[in-house]
Amino acid sequence: MAATPRGATPVPPDERPRLTVLSGPSGVGKSTVVAHMRKEHPEVWLSVSATTRKPRPGEQHGVHYFFVTDEEMDKLIANGELLEWAEFAGNRYGTPRAAVAEHLEAGVPVLLEIDLQGARQVRESLADAQLVFLAPPSWEELVRRLTGRGTESPEVIERRLEAARTELAAEPEFDTTLVNTSVEEVARELLALMNVV
Template sequence: MHDTQQQRRLTVLSGPSGVGKSTVVAHLRGQHPDVWLSVSATTRKPRPGEVDGVQYHFVDDEQFDKLIAADELLEWAEFAGNRYGTPRQPVLDRQAADAATLLEIELEGARQIRRAMPDALLVFLAPPSWDELVRRLVGRGTESPEVIERRLAQAKVELAAESEFDVTLVNTSVEDVSRELLALMNVS
């Protein structure tokens, strides 16, 4: 009976930079487009192929400051010199509609969600190994050596936070992780 099932929990996917969060989410949504993915606001400039309102809502620093001041962000954090945040109202609307809702955010944002919405399910996406994570970060080819160094240092901090999460999934296969994540979200 569907009506006796508890309301779907907000699912938060986090993990170190370069672990493959975006790839997993893209695959998952390809299989299940009904899973709603929150679109973050960011002060970062678009990468080639990114579209405003699809991958991110691209805003400038002044617009981001206004979102914070108006308490319109569920969480926000600065990462690699840019700010990222989750618009509050769309998430609350989807939760109220009992929709499968997914946030893909960085560690600090996940911690803020834990405080703001204690019943959210926090999922940590871990790399198969440190060497593999380094290979992915360096292999991206989109960042300068300084940014890569910053990201690697940050990744060490992020990996150390794994115990703060409810569940860990190791990203050995995008298909496997997507399937496991859908199961955690009660999406069949």
């Protein structure tokens, strides 16, 4: 059995929280909702993903992501150390398996903020995981949010919009859909789904 965080006593399996996955198209507000939720409820553990993407200004290794080389990512995948992984916009992202298991075993609510490919992989490996889809109020609003970031090239934006069409079509694969018209309301709804009060 994996060690539990900070030496916590393992919780019996029938009392452990379900792993919750939050997914949705780029620009829908996943990070904003999660930040708001964790500000109010820091006990919810947000998995830190490994990525081959270069850090953006202000991002810190081990806080926002574990920034790894292509070779390091290859090893993580080959050794089965990732619960899920996906490639997006030329970069790979993955969720370290051991840390998720450790927190769930300790009874800590765990949230993964991942893309559609990753959500599908989690569903395959952990059938009882709760998959939550975060949808935009409208397609027009999603386009506005993506183009308004000002951090990406037109080519990257077009790839993100193409991926968003695919992700929106996959909404029925999820257990629950939340529409992001209000960050505060969506955060409350997500916490309720996770049984965090």
